Every structure is written in C-alpha cells, then in structure tokens.
Amino acid sequence: MAELPVYPPQLPPPDDGFDAQHVDPILRTPLGSGRNRKERLAGTVPTNLTVTYLFTIPEFQLFEGWYRWILHDGLLAFKGPMKTSLGIQNGLEMEITEMYSSRSKGGQWIVTAPVQILKRQTISELDTQYPDEIIYSGVFDRTMNRHWPKPIR
Secondary structure, eight states, X not given: OOOXXXXXXXXXXXXXXXXXEEOOXXXXXXXXXXXXXXXXXXXXXOEEEEEEEEEEHHHHHHHHHIIIIISTTTTSOEEEEEEETTEEEEEEEEEEOSOOEEEEXXXXXXXXXXXXXXXXXXXXXXXXXXXXXXXXXXXXXXXXXXXXXXOOO
16 A cells, blocks of 8 residues: 655644544444443544644645645545644544635635544553553653753763
C-alpha cells in the first residue's frame, strides 16, 4: 500500500474546540426479555470530528490545492496533526469525510470540515494499571522541571 499523503507543515493545525464522537465498537442485539446481547465488533474504532481551520488567504489557497490535487478531492486519507486527549498528535491517520465549507472573515478564511481519525487515540492498556501516574502526571512534570538538578559545567 502506498504511503499516505502528509498534511502540509506550512498550514496551521485545526483550531481547538471541537466535539468528538467515537464510533461504538459494540453491537447490541435486543432480546425478547428486554435485555441486550452485546458483542465487541472491533478493538480499534474511528473518531468523528467537525474541526475548524483558520487560514490566511495564501494558506487557504494551499489547502484548497492540496485537498483537490493531493487528496483527490477527499478520496485519500492523510497523516496530519490533531489534538486528542493525549495532547497534540502528529502523523495521525485521518480523512476529510465530506466536502469542507469555508467563509471569509476579516482577511482570514474559516474552513469547517468533518474529519475522521481512523484509530481512536487512548492511553495503553498497561498505562491503565497505574492510574495515579496518569492523574498526577502534570504535577510530576512541573516538579521535575523545577527541581531537576542543573548540569555541572
């Protein structure tokens, strides 16, 4: 399989503030008793987002050309940056699932696009065994940066 195209590094990533809808990996079959029989269909499911990009006029020109010629009007998936619960992730496999919409405002172009991250991003199964390390990771980072010994010159 050919390598996926890459989101142009000259363009800004999607703006913060979007809703994520994860595809349900469980198939539920209603039973006559009113209960459901459940079956896990997939271990990895996509996440659907509607994101907003804020572009200058030249950035919007590049985006439109990249979408049309490199992604073949959205036919191809691509690798690009996206903010997830794990922070900014670069090189995520995603696709623009429908044609984007755009509007001009004050010298900027506001582009709204439905995007699907092909694999839901979560911490690893091993990480869930150490919940305190996840919950207090910010405190640990600040403490280490403040108190880490300075190198001797």
